[in-house]
Amino acid sequence: MQNHMKPNATSAATGAMPLLRAVDVHKSYDRLEVLKGISMDVEQGEVLALIGASGSGKTTFLRCINLLEEFQQGEIDLDGEPIGYRMTGGRRRKIPEAALSAQRARIGMVFQSFNLFPHMTAEQNVMLGLTKVRGKPAAEARDIARHWLERVGLAERRGHYPFQLSGGQQQRVAIARAVAMEPRLVLFDEVTSALDPELVAEVLGVMQDLARSGMTMIVVSHEMLFVREVASRVVFMDGGHVVAQGPPQELFRDPESERLRSFLGRFHGVFS
Amino acid sequence: MLAYNFNWDVIWRQWPTIIEALLLGIGLAVASLAIGCIIGILCAFGRVSRHKWLDWAIWSYVEFIRNTPLLLLIFFVYFGLPQMGIRAFDKIESFILTLSLYAGAYMCEVFRAGLASIPNQYVEAAKAIGLRPWQRQLYVVLPVMFRITLPSISNTLISLFKDTSLAAAIAVPELTFTARQINANTFRVMEAWLTASALYLATSYAIAWVLRLVERRYSVIR
Numbered sequence: 001m002q003n004h005m006k007p008n009a010t011s012a013a014t015g016a017m018p019l020l021r022a023v024d025v026h027k028s029y030d031r032l033e034v035l036k037g038i039s040m041d042v043e044q045g046e047v048l049a050l051i052g053a054s055g056s057g058k059t060t061f062l063r064c065i066n067l068l069e070e071f072q073q074g075e076i077d078l079d080g081e082p083i084g085y086r087m088t089g090g091r092r093r094k095i096p097e098a099a100l101s102a103q104r105a106r107i108g109m110v111f112q113s114f115n116l117f118p119h120m121t122a123e124q125n126v127m128l129g130l131t132k133v134r135g136k137p138a139a140e141a142r143d144i145a146r147h148w149l150e151r152v153g154l155a156e157r158r159g160h161y162p163f164q165l166s167g168g169q170q171q172r173v174a175i176a177r178a179v180a181m182e183p184r185l186v187l188f189d190e191v192t193s194a195l196d197p198e199l200v201a202e203v204l205g206v207m208q209d210l211a212r213s214g215m216t217m218i219v220v221s222h223e224m225l226f227v228r229e230v231a232s233r234v235v236f237m238d239g240g241h242v243v244a245q246g247p248p249q250e251l252f253r254d255p256e257s258e259r260l261r262s263f264l265g266r267f268h269g270v271f272s
Numbered sequence: 273m274l275a276y277n278f279n280w281d282v283i284w285r286q287w288p289t290i291i292e293a294l295l296l297g298i299g300l301a302v303a304s305l306a307i308g309c310i311i312g313i314l315c316a317f318g319r320v321s322r323h324k325w326l327d328w329a330i331w332s333y334v335e336f337i338r339n340t341p342l343l344l345l346i347f348f349v350y351f352g353l354p355q356m357g358i359r360a361f362d363k364i365e366s367f368i369l370t371l372s373l374y375a376g377a378y379m380c381e382v383f384r385a386g387l388a389s390i391p392n393q394y395v396e397a398a399k400a401i402g403l404r405p406w407q408r409q410l411y412v413v414l415p416v417m418f419r420i421t422l423p424s425i426s427n428t429l430i431s432l433f434k435d436t437s438l439a440a441a442i443a444v445p446e447l448t449f450t451a452r453q454i455n456a457n458t459f460r461v462m463e464a465w466l467t468a469s470a471l472y473l474a475t476s477y478a479i480a481w482v483l484r485l486v487e488r489r490y491s492v493i494r
């Protein structure tokens with residue numbers, strides 16, 4: 001079993017700063033501790049897959065990274081800059097909302113339930129952050145939006161409202177909306193699990209395309225084939241701990257952890 | 273047999289005045305709705321903000337307005353305020369003020385329910401792309417709330433339009449007042465009241481029809 005209290009060794013060895021570093025992150029809902037000291041590094045260009053049983057804290061961890069949840073202890077750094085909290089006078093304080101918003105703008109997030117703005121067309125959904133957060137002129141924002149909608153295969157659907165799109169199409173718009181902002185990192189939380197089976201592939205295809213283009217991604221997924229194919233590293237969480245991590249081939253071939261072995265056992269067929 | 277001989281001549285002769293009166297009524301309703309919506313949005317945000325005293329103050333305003341007859345409010349503002357030394361308003365302004373405060377109380381509740389019904393996911397998506405709090409309200413929360421509450425806004429406009437007839441009580445020359453004047457001057461009771469009723473009915477239907485089109489245009493939320 002690996003020591004989950006220490007960031008993994010890759011960046012320490014090279015001396016380079018990781019893109020994202022989480023150190024000993026603790027998070028509780030009231031008295032229920034959900035994250036019990038999560039530490040991990042994510043390197044530039046890496047596709048990190050987060051796997052684990054239901055309730056192990058994967059969603060919670062992603063939400064902490066994007067500051068949608070507060071966490072009580074530990075630190076998350078993006079490009080070496082602490083996220084969400086600052087030490088002032090020896091006390092840990094949440095940073096002001098405006099600064100939080102600026103930090104969130106550097107991290108993209110794609111949700112399980114798409115969460116497109118219902119009153120905006122696909123194109124307007126992608127443009128909103130570009131104009132209001134990035135301050136781009138409308139014409140430039142429109143060009144960028146069209147470029148990304150084309151990239152996710154929705155060039156002809158740009159004038160459609162969310163209710164006029166299938167789940168898979170909505171999710172691809174949501175991906176375009178996230179990546180058009182040119183974030184340092186994109187978080188994907190089970191983005192295919194609300195989709196009909198026949199729509200899963202089109203979304204995974206877009207994600208694979210992004211991964212190949214060098215986008216840094218943290219992907220929570222139960223699609224083990226996808227994880228094995230696309231992830232550069234897999235982190236297995238259990239009960240609010242990181243229990244095992246490594247490249248998918250090694251980790252899946254002979255899992256040292258008993259918990260991981262039993263978790264993977266549910267996906268037999270994929271690993272034989 | 274009806275012992276009443278209809279004579280519509282007086283109505284035709286007064287037609288321009290009648291139409292002017294009708295337009296005034298529509299104007300009063302629209303102005304009050306617009307101001308009432310602004311009051312309502314501010315109050316709705318005030319209530320969902322977690323300031324206890326603000327919440328209490330707005331709750332008191334809403335309860336007071338909703339449990340007081342409108343006619344009494346009209347009298348209070350028109351006759352009461354000057355007694356207290358506030359003589360800034362003529363009768364039309366005084367009536368708009370009253371009807372706006374009245375509409376504001378109702379719209380506050382409509383918007384509060386609208387805000388509560390907006391799924392938090394939209395707000396989280398807005399957060400995730402880095403929109404600031406006021407931008408999230410302006411570009412996501414308010415437009416979605418507006419679409420959700422549009423049917424209630426339509427209904428409020430129609431009932432405000434009918435409520436403008438109460439302005440007759442302070443001699444604002446809207447439709448009811450004008451009908452009563454024709455009645456008093458010519459004794460054509462049935463013609464005056466039937467014309468007024470027909471115009472209220474037709475206008476209410478017309479407003480409903482226009483707003484149905486607006487609703488259809490904006491009903492992008494399923």
Ligand SMILES: Nc1ncnc2c1ncn2[C@@H]1O[C@H](COP(=O)(O)OP(=O)(O)OP(=O)(O)O)[C@@H](O)[C@H]1O
Nearest residue numbers: 029032034052053054055056057058059060061190
């Ligand atoms: N808002 C909340 N309030 C209280 N408890 C919560 C809340 N959100 C999550 N939890 C709890 O935190 C724990 C971790 O939940 P989380 O959603 O992070 O798990 P997960 O690994 O994403 O699971 P799944 O695979 O089902 O999505 C669970 O026990 C859950 O019940």
Ligand SMILES: [Mg+2]
Nearest residue numbers: 058059060190
């Ligand atoms: Mg989850």
